[in-house]
Amino acid sequence: MEKEFEFYQQREDCNNLVLFVHGFTGNVNKTWKNKNGKLFPKLILENEYVAQNFDVATYGYFTTLLDLFADSKEKFRKIKNLIRRKTHKKERNLEISELANILSNHLRITLNQYDNIYVIAHSMGGLITKSLISEELKQKGWTKVKLFLSLAVPHQGSDIAVFGGLISDNLQIDNLNPVNSFINGLNQRWIDLDSKPSTKYFYGSYDEVVTKHSAVAIDKIEKDIISVTEDHNSISKPESSSAIVCNGVCQFLEEAHKHALLGEVGYQKLDPAEQLDDELFVLKLIIADIANETQQHAKELYFNAEYVRKLFKSRHDKKQLELLFNNIRQLYKDSYDGYLADDTINSGKLLAEVHTKITDQDAKLLKTIIPTLQSYHKKGMLHQLANDAESDIWWSKNKTISAEGE
Template sequence: MIEFVEQGNKKNLILFIHGFGGGESTWENEGNSFPKLLAADEEIKKNYDIAVYTYFTKLLNLYQKAQGFGTLLKRLFTTSHGKLVKNISIEEIGDLLRTEVRFHLQNYDNIIVIAHSMGGLVTKSAIIKDIEEQQNSKIKLFVSLAVPHLGAEGATFGKLISSNLQIENLAPLNTFIHQINDAWQKTNLRPVTKYFYGLYDDIVTKTSAVPIDKEKSDAIPVDEDHTSITKPVNTKNTTFIAVKKVILDFENSDSGMSDYSLQTLQNEDEYNDEIFVLKLLSANIHKTSINSSKESFLNAEYIRKKFSSTSDQKRLAELYQKIRHIYQDSYSKYVHDGITNSGLLLTDVHEKIVAEDKKFLEIFIPFINAIHKKGMLHQLANRENENVWWVKDGSMENLLSLIDREEK
């Protein structure tokens, strides 16, 4: 299933996954291959191992009337290898991929998948299963090469001539396509995804290759068709250059590829003039709790600056909303004396954030943990237009009056 092109015990892996009817030949061109080109690149090979995931896939039960669709099908359904005796569904291939990742690739912290055509659906199926089973997926970046996210019209023709689970799964109106897209769009735990599509691809059109949930910057057109998009002849090829840049940009900016250590306060007077600290002081919160809140705020600010892409900002916005919801629940109890004082209110909110870190507050940005999320609570409190207070009559007017009295 897994064949290595470059293996040097690195913590990151680039994994190629072919599509229907494909195999290692999917990536080959004039004696070279996409995986080998990446493995030879100096910037890539210092941080990544390279491997290819292969599975059995073959067009079966062909009849004479297939002749009329020969040209179309050749482009969608190419070579195969005889590893297994029958085709299985895309979902089952995704399950096999999860098994390989779990047992064969367990030493890797991060996996970048470059998937072509049906291989992209295999990848999505595996990721969705991880999310549904509340497992942290090792797949941190998904490079989608002409993947039929909304189905492939060629599969509709294929159904007329072949009884094949994989062809059925590829059909535009297939239940599998609908279910996996629905799950993909509803979760904020999916990895960063870049959607490549060929301008000359009449098998998987742009409409199918670039789903509606993507950001504009995530859609990348290239001067290729459905087959050539996987076969850069050399490192000057646009697809190769673009895929390499996507990987390096991901690694260097807002991905799960770097080890961000927790930040610590340089001195206890940091942030003394910030609104969130003044709110805590006005509620007579203990100094120890205030210093802990400052440090959480520092780490949340660090994360906010690091994760600045549009897709991550959308995920963070959802997370802020959930943290606000947790605070509002506790504050309602406080107002009705279910919580007796401000210190206990702060503790209650912090404890709920820790308890919900891996459930309600789960987010697909690996470094964001409970400390960052507690800091995000105080980021909200630091905004003048946010009603995050630790006293029952909290308002900016009352806070400013208190500050004036203290200064006098």
């Protein structure tokens, strides 16, 4: 019997775990070992950042193609253990939702040391992970899973399951059938979730088991999709630490870890020594005669947004931030048009209105696939925009630094 957890790095003082979850009929060697005999979990430990910040383990569970094969093994075990006078448990294929419940309890009890779990899941292992995340967020409103790396996962089912159903009544095969209720129900629950962990979808260009269409989950937010020249089996067995799958996994682990650190740090108070008084956005506030307390709040918001800018350096994150900036600017422009048309609105009310709009749109127009970004970061981005000399973000009708007010 395969061990449920196999650790490749484990330290008492580490609270971040990378967990590999195999798929249908898989195990550690079948799923993660490449042709050179190297395991994927060991390859990522060649990355310095990963080795310094994460423990690494694989998770295994019982899965066979034919329950008939499982029954044959069970009869053999019974005879063997009867002779040896040992007890044993009968293993059988369980539904994906039950496998998800079991793994969820392991996160709570067996892996209670870890506050943050980063899952790398292949094939059906991704559906187990997806079901776990959906149920935990529904029941508790939170999950330890901070990152979900989906490797050739049949989010919309696999046609192979239709043929598999002809030779076996395996519950797992039934769950993988694209026309059956399990896949459709899981997809709907996933779409309805508002606070999912960051998810990256890998698919193999040569994969004939899980198509590109199925390897990407249905969702209401933009998806991060990575295509690689692999098939369904090779995608989980990178040949070296320099392979694109391994490189990508290490990059996403580093990004997600930094995002998690941002969530742990929370709202940053501005150091009294850093008053930012010479920044352009502050001068614009002074010109508009914005109240001193509001100016101080704006400085803190800007400071928090600058902290985010230093953490989110990848091209993908920068693209997400650019989209955010565009939407924040549009919210501002709508309010500024109202300000120009209504003499009863002063600069202070204009600023407060835009801040309120950002809060209201945090989970709508301004929602991103960077889950650790909070509304106060997005308010700070408004002042980052105002700090650009080429920007048209102003709080007064006179758009010149030489002005003394309205």
